[in-house]
Amino acid sequence: MKYTVFSSGSAGNCSVLKTNELNILIDAGISKKQIEEGLLGVGLSLNDIDYLFITHEHIDHIKSFSALIKLPKLKIVTSKGTLKWITDYARNHNKVKDLENISYKLQTNMIIELERIEDTIMYPDLELNSLKVTFLPLFHDCNEPLGFLFEEDNKKLCYITDTGYVHSDLMPIIYNCDAYVLESNHDPELLMASDRPYYTKLRIIGDHGHISNEDSMYLLSRSIGDKTNLVMHAHVSQECNLNFLIEGKRKEVFKQYNVNAENIDFVILGLAPTKEYLI
Numbered sequence: 001m002k003y004t005v006f007s008s009g010s011a012g013n014c015s016v017l018k019t020n021e022l023n024i025l026i027d028a029g030i031s032k033k034q035i036e037e038g039l040l041g042v043g044l045s046l047n048d049i050d051y052l053f054i055t056h057e058h059i060d061h062i063k064s065f066s067a068l069i070k071l072p073k074l075k076i077v078t079s080k081g082t083l084k085w086i087t088d089y090a091r092n093h094n095k096v097k098d099l100e101n102i103s104y105k106l107q108t109n110m111i112i113e114l115e116r117i118e119d120t121i122m123y124p125d126l127e128l129n130s131l132k133v134t135f136l137p138l139f140h141d142c143n144e145p146l147g148f149l150f151e152e153d154n155k156k157l158c159y160i161t162d163t164g165y166v167h168s169d170l171m172p173i174i175y176n177c178d179a180y181v182l183e184s185n186h187d188p189e190l191l192m193a194s195d196r197p198y199y200t201k202l203r204i205i206g207d208h209g210h211i212s213n214e215d216s217m218y219l220l221s222r223s224i225g226d227k228t229n230l231v232m233h234a235h236v237s238q239e240c241n242l243n244f245l246i247e248g249k250r251k252e253v254f255k256q257y258n259v260n261a262e263n264i265d266f267v268i269l270g271l272a273p274t275k276e277y278l279i
């Protein structure tokens with residue numbers, strides 16, 4: 001697999017995964033023009049995209065939904081809850097074209113609506129040619145957010161952002177992936193000292209908010225293994241975080257838990273596109 005991030009953070013999230021047979025866009029939280037520019041950088045155009053995977057309905061993840069759903073070939077993968085929110089929003093705001101496109105894609109099975117397996121927090125896996133996708137239920141202030149575990153040719157990419165915590169049932173599933181895109185949203189001290197409203201601060205640090213630097217490094221220390229060679233710190237807050245705090249916390253927590261990170265390439269994601277990484 002080849003993976004490139006176009007943008008990560010509350011200003012917009014979008015990345016592309018090239019698999020053996022398919023090109024997958026993960027979230028569409030930047031403008032259509034920015035997506036096209038990003039794709040151009042990796043030799044693709046919008047018409048080459050087979051699937052759009054949507055994590056959840058916040059605007060920094062679905063900004064270009066209306067533009068992308070028009071694409072005739074594009075299939076959409078998201079949770080039932082996220083699709084319901086998007087559909088209700090379109091109905092309440094009289095977005096007739098969106099409603100028509102959603103209904104067309106539902107009728108032609110071009111929207112895969114994921115539904116939880118009864119009495120569990122999990123969803124059925126999805127197999128798309130040689131790619132296997134495991135869906136990771138997350139906890140965030142929205143309808144039914146998801147993370148993804150992509151697996152092909154014995155390589156695994158774990159994608160988790162926008163969650164207050166990671167459920168312990170997911171820990172064995174996300175263990176020893178080749179690459180992680182994991183949220184490292186904020187430094188709690190910077191967050192509490194910021195001039196954001198108090199309720200916003202509580203939302204961010206809450207169970208349905210975002211993962212702090214420390215929690216992110218703890219999760220990594222429990223997850224990375226001998227196969228891991230790439231870690232991308234994602235959805236980094238522009239106001240309430242700093243690169244040296246992320247790096248410092250990583251060193252501190254990894255030392256505490258005796259994590260060997262010698263062979264791992266660490267990348268702090270932001271609003272600029274990354275290079276293409278081979279996973």
Ligand SMILES: [Zn+2]
Pocket residue numbers: 009010013058060061162235
């Ligand atoms: Zn977000």
Ligand SMILES: [Zn+2]
Pocket residue numbers: 056058140162
């Ligand atoms: Zn969000």
